[in-house]
Amino acid sequence: MKGERTRQSILERAVDIASLEGLEGLTIGRLAKELQMSKSGLFAHFGSKEDLQLAAIESARVRFVDEVLRPALGAPRGYPRLMAICRAWLNYVGRGVFPGGCFFAAASFEFDGRPGAVRDAIASAMDQWVIALEKAVRLAKEEGHLDPRTDPAQIAFELNALFFGANFASQLRNDPSAIRRAEKAIEQRLESLRVKRSRTRPHVRRKTA
Amino acid sequence: MKGERTRQSILERAVDIASLEGLEGLTIGRLAKELQMSKSGLFAHFGSKEDLQLAAIESARVRFVDEVLRPALGAPRGYPRLMAICRAWLNYVGRGVFPGGCFFAAASFEFDGRPGAVRDAIASAMDQWVIALEKAVRLAKEEGHLDPRTDPAQIAFELNALFFGANFASQLRNDPSAIRRAEKAIEQRLESLRVKRSRTRPHVRRKTA
DNA sequence: CCTACCGATCGGTAGG
DNA sequence: CCTACCGATCGGTAGG
Numbered sequence: 262m263k264g265e266r267t268r269q270s271i272l273e274r275a276v277d278i279a280s281l282e283g284l285e286g287l288t289i290g291r292l293a294k295e296l297q298m299s300k301s302g303l304f305a306h307f308g309s310k311e312d313l314q315l316a317a318i319e320s321a322r323v324r325f326v327d328e329v330l331r332p333a334l335g336a337p338r339g340y341p342r343l344m345a346i347c348r349a350w351l352n353y354v355g356r357g358v359f360p361g362g363c364f365f366a367a368a369s370f371e372f373d374g375r376p377g378a379v380r381d382a383i384a385s386a387m388d389q390w391v392i393a394l395e396k397a398v399r400l401a402k403e404e405g406h407l408d409p410r411t412d413p414a415q416i417a418f419e420l421n422a423l424f425f426g427a428n429f430a431s432q433l434r435n436d437p438s439a440i441r442r443a444e445k446a447i448e449q450r451l452e453s454l455r456v457k458r459s460r461t462r463p464h465v466r467r468k469t470a
Numbered sequence: 471m472k473g474e475r476t477r478q479s480i481l482e483r484a485v486d487i488a489s490l491e492g493l494e495g496l497t498i499g500r501l502a503k504e505l506q507m508s509k510s511g512l513f514a515h516f517g518s519k520e521d522l523q524l525a526a527i528e529s530a531r532v533r534f535v536d537e538v539l540r541p542a543l544g545a546p547r548g549y550p551r552l553m554a555i556c557r558a559w560l561n562y563v564g565r566g567v568f569p570g571g572c573f574f575a576a577a578s579f580e581f582d583g584r585p586g587a588v589r590d591a592i593a594s595a596m597d598q599w600v601i602a603l604e605k606a607v608r609l610a611k612e613e614g615h616l617d618p619r620t621d622p623a624q625i626a627f628e629l630n631a632l633f634f635g636a637n638f639a640s641q642l643r644n645d646p647s648a649i650r651r652a653e654k655a656i657e658q659r660l661e662s663l664r665v666k667r668s669r670t671r672p673h674v675r676r677k678t679a
Numbered sequence: 680c681c682t683a684c685c686g687a688t689c690g691g692t693a694g695g
Numbered sequence: 696c697c698t699a700c701c702g703a704t705c706g707g708t709a710g711g
Contacts (some may be wrong), residue, residue: 267696281583286494290692301695302696310694361583370579373641374490374570384642418651422635426627429634432582433593442627453662473682498706510708511684519706689708695701 268306271296272320275313279321281361283371284314284379311378318382321364322389329353330393339404340455343397347447350424351440354431362432365390366425391417407454416454423447477515480505481529484522488530490570492580493523493588520587527591530573531598538562539602548613549664552606556656559633560649563640571641574599575634600626616663625663632656 274296279287289310293303307313329349336345354362361367369387372380394417401407423443430439483505488496498519502509516522538558545554563571570576578596581589603626610616632652639648 264696283492283494283580283583285492288692289694299697300693301698304695305696367579367583369638369642370576371492373638374576380642387638387642415651415654418635418639418648419632419655421638422631422652422655423628425634425638426631429578429582429596429630430627433578433589433596439627442624443631445624446628446631471682476683497704499704508685509706510686513707514683685711687709690706692705693703 264306268316269320271298271303271306272316275317276321276324276364277360279314279317279361280359280364280367284317284368285371287314287317289313314379315382318368318379318386321359321368322386324358325353325365325390328358330390339401340406340451343401343406344448344451346394346397347420347451348444351427351444351447354428355440363424363428366428391421394420405456407451408456411454416450419450420447473515477525478529480507480512480515481525484526485530485533485573486569488523488526488570489568489573489576493526493577494580496523496526498522523588524591527577527588527595530568530577531595533567534562534574534599537567539599548610549615549660552610552615553657553660555603555606556629556660557653560636560653560656563637564649572633572637575637600630603629614665616660617665620663625659628659629656 271292275287275292278292278295289300289304293300296303307316329352330346333345333349334342336342365383365387368383372383395413398407398411398413398416398420402409402411402413423446427439427443430436430442480501484496484501487501487504498509498513502512505512516525539555542554542558543551545551574592574596577592581592604622607616607620607622607625607629611618611620611622632655636648636652639645639651
């Protein structure tokens, strides 16, 4: 369908603009002009500005999963996969997957003070991401690569915070050492939890409930 | 002067709105309506919207210093003062110093993709803050409270990242454990650098240049 | 001449 | 996907 191709090209541009200027700064008129379309022609693909924002969030989520998370999930389960996810994230900002840095960091801080469906969609996407991080930590623990006392939710919180810190320093401050600093902090934090010698039975336990 | 009082009350409201809806979401008409003033009456205090935004940033900076940084600087130099700053920051989000969480976190992520004077002012305010954090770490090192190999810029980066992570989790995800998680991460990180026994000469060195 | 506003309106653009 | 529009609101300024 040509309509679907047009819709996808609209959303790709919308996501790029929103990563730079925010989901509210994304206006129909501006988007139409950049795409050399009429406002109403563009708008025929979406019922409202809110629908466009929601579709852009979903489009950004798919791009993030395809470009960052999925490739990293190819690494061996446990510590290597966890580090692969972290390195993939740090790479993703500098690589320009979104031109304005992390779309979701920008969207999270833009909408955390507003109610509504857009905020809920951003919160849901971030929940999925943090849960994916927790899972990677939990698997590393279950593989016997991390200290059994490791709290996956705590470590996921800390990793996510360091990602935000890297995005901030590299986007606002243009600090070329931002990525290295975050990488160093992550390596040191995970190393502090690492179990060096391999256990006889790496799978310590399975969920009982 | 009555004019100055009016200007200050405009800026206080402007800062509160901007912490919730962003510095671009802050509109003259809305601000005037909330203050029960005419737009033009309000506008007489500022030359342009950009001037209003710049004045709001400065007002927010003064509020932050008065409410967060200055009180913490009363703590004894070194490790106690560093921890006081960190605890003051974590307290500041939940205490509602700004109704939408940290004004500067929101502003940083809003403007990191735009050029101009507003972005520059936000970047400058954040530089001052990160430099204050670095100084607190450096003083703790010089007092002999932290490992002499401690890199103040690295630790300031990590602390700031954890603050952003706490703001994110508490504002967007309404996670009641956000502050505790950040506090735990900070305590553990600083504890890992702490020198427990007091030295004979706590002031290890002064800058030679 | 000043300040601190007012009601009304400027040229443009928003979402629809 | 278009032209042709709407009610409203945008940042900003007129005269009084």
